[in-house]
Amino acid sequence: xxxLGFDNDKYIRMQSEHIxxxxxxxxxxxxxxxGGKLFDDNHAxxxxxxxxxxxxxxxxxxxxxxAEIVIAVSAGAIESKKLxxxxxxxxxxxxxxxxxxxxxxxxxxxxxxxxxxxGQQSADRFKAKLTALGLPVFMHYKIEGYPSNxxxxxxxxxxxxxxxxxxxxxLIVVTAPGPGSGKMATCLSQLYHEHLRGVNAGxxxxxTFPIWNLPLNHPVNLAYEAATADLNDVNMIDSFHLEAxxxxxxxxxxxxxxxxxxxxxxxxxxxxxxxxxxxxxxVNMAGNCIINDEAxxxxxxxxxxxxxxxxxxxxxxxxxxxxxxxxxxxxxxxxGVSVADRPVATRAKAVAAETGAPAAAIELRDGTILTGKTxxxxxxxxxxxxxxxxxxxxxxxxxxLIPSSFIEPxxxxxxxxxxxxxxxxxxxxxxxxxxxxxxxxxxxxxALRCLPALKGTDAxxxxxxxxxxxxxxxxxxxxxxxxxxxENDNLYHI
Numbered sequence: 001x002x003x004l005g006f007d008n009d010k011y012i013r014m015q016s017e018h019i020x021x022x023x024x025x026x027x028x029x030x031x032x033x034x035g036g037k038l039f040d041d042n043h044a045x046x047x048x049x050x051x052x053x054x055x056x057x058x059x060x061x062x063x064x065x066x067a068e069i070v071i072a073v074s075a076g077a078i079e080s081k082k083l084x085x086x087x088x089x090x091x092x093x094x095x096x097x098x099x100x101x102x103x104x105x106x107x108x109x110x111x112x113x114x115x116x117x118x119g120q121q122s123a124d125r126f127k128a129k130l131t132a133l134g135l136p137v138f139m140h141y142k143i144e145g146y147p148s149n150x151x152x153x154x155x156x157x158x159x160x161x162x163x164x165x166x167x168x169x170x171l172i173v174v175t176a177p178g179p180g181s182g183k184m185a186t187c188l189s190q191l192y193h194e195h196l197r198g199v200n201a202g203x204x205x206x207x208t209f210p211i212w213n214l215p216l217n218h219p220v221n222l223a224y225e226a227a228t229a230d231l232n233d234v235n236m237i238d239s240f241h242l243e244a245x246x247x248x249x250x251x252x253x254x255x256x257x258x259x260x261x262x263x264x265x266x267x268x269x270x271x272x273x274x275x276x277x278x279x280x281x282x283v284n285m286a287g288n289c290i291i292n293d294e295a296x297x298x299x300x301x302x303x304x305x306x307x308x309x310x311x312x313x314x315x316x317x318x319x320x321x322x323x324x325x326x327x328x329x330x331x332x333x334x335x336g337v338s339v340a341d342r343p344v345a346t347r348a349k350a351v352a353a354e355t356g357a358p359a360a361a362i363e364l365r366d367g368t369i370l371t372g373k374t375x376x377x378x379x380x381x382x383x384x385x386x387x388x389x390x391x392x393x394x395x396x397x398x399x400x401l402i403p404s405s406f407i408e409p410x411x412x413x414x415x416x417x418x419x420x421x422x423x424x425x426x427x428x429x430x431x432x433x434x435x436x437x438x439x440x441x442x443x444x445x446x447a448l449r450c451l452p453a454l455k456g457t458d459a460x461x462x463x464x465x466x467x468x469x470x471x472x473x474x475x476x477x478x479x480x481x482x483x484x485x486x487e488n489d490n491l492y493h494i
Contacts, residue, residue, distance in 0.1 A: 026202030115182030
């Protein structure tokens with residue numbers, strides 16, 4: 001059953017106020033490294049029930065008159081055509097998408113910076129493309145020995161070789177299409193150049209996870225480790241903060257490992273460092289807005305299990321995730337959970353064993369668990385969605401939301417004209433048929449109006465889904481897991 005665990009309005013208010021306080025600390029400009037996703041932070045909404053996926057964006061809109069966006073992308077990512085896996089588009093295209101999204105909500109995008117540049121022709125072409133579109137582009141160069149060679153980094157031959165990014169506002173938000181884009185290096189390079197120009201600029205880091213003022217092994221922080229298991233990120237007690245203040249806080253290994261280098265860079269730029277620990281650099285207030293700890297613990301445990309299932313399926317699909325699975329098993333042990341703690345998985349597997357065919361289960365927000373079986377007209381997941389809509393709309397289970405007279409012509413189209421071997425309707429096809437029927441059938445119309453109520457629910461299927469059905473679950477906002485098995489023994493799956 002869904003329980004609210006996070007006060008989203010308090011978070012937006014408190015977070016924007018805290019960033020303003022950090023801006024006033026430096027007086028001039030604040031360069032803020034913005035980690036994670038601004039528009040669609042679904043991980044945060046899953047582990048902090050009540051957190052809205054666009055919360056960070058809404059918070060930033062509170063500061064939009066003072067904020068300027070700089071998007072960093074590495075030349076290496078452009079050269080390798082690196083993909084943002086959840087969207088299936090390249091980092092290069094993601095930069096364009098981000099610019100459009102920021103502008104669509106009234107945020108000012110000042111420029112793009114290409115980082116770690118060493119003469120890549122693809123980066124030159126990208127710069128020319130953006131310049132033709134009227135967007136300023138600046139180049140930051142690869143520095144040998146980065147980040148350990150501090151003497152070279154903080155010199156005319158290090159940061160000094162980078163182009164100075166011209167900005168006009170007090171709060172410079174440095175974001176990126178994904179990890180490894182050089183956000184921190186961009187911020188520090190700008191501090192060096194601002195100092196040369198006599199501007200008192202500061203640096204802060206905004207990362208939602210790990211949450212610094214929750215215990216090290218709190219499930220919310222363990223869920224972050226699960227989400228980054230492929231990156232080998234590990235939560236750690238911030239030893240610098242503990243030594244400076246006698247207070248244990250949580251950070252992750254990369255920030256703790258690089259802090260001595262950052263501290264030296266700050267000292268070389270300012271003469272002294274404004275921070276005593278990696279935790280000091282952060283501005284995250286999420287931990288102060290949790291209103292139901294037990295709800296966040298349970299939600300985070302489910303997220304850890306979801307990540308484990310995903311890794312199992314990735315391995316089944318041929319991706320090398322064996323080490324990731326080992327890490328996730330350790331995290332599950334820390335959290336005290338197993339796949340048996342996912343009720344929808346237990347129910348779906350039981351129905352599949354009973355029927356000898358693929359089955360699915362969904363847990364609605366009121367705690368009710370419904371199932372879907374494989375049928376002649378529908379696959380298990382399509383049947384599941386229709387069953388859930390009938391339940392939510394208060395429609396008798398025996399009622400057919402879509403008449404067979406609607407379904408049979410679609411099946412004929414799929415098999416006879418489009419060459420499909422599977423006549424059963426996918427979820428999106430069934431929903432189109434349902435919407436057509438809704439024009440004349442009030443039951444169908446009532447069921448269709450219940451679609452938003454599926455967002456944030458949990459579901460499980462006993463087999464790996466086809467691409468169309470998996471995409472439908474994502475679009476509906478349902479948190480899906482599947483067993484790492486295919487429906488048949490074919491080698492080719494779509």
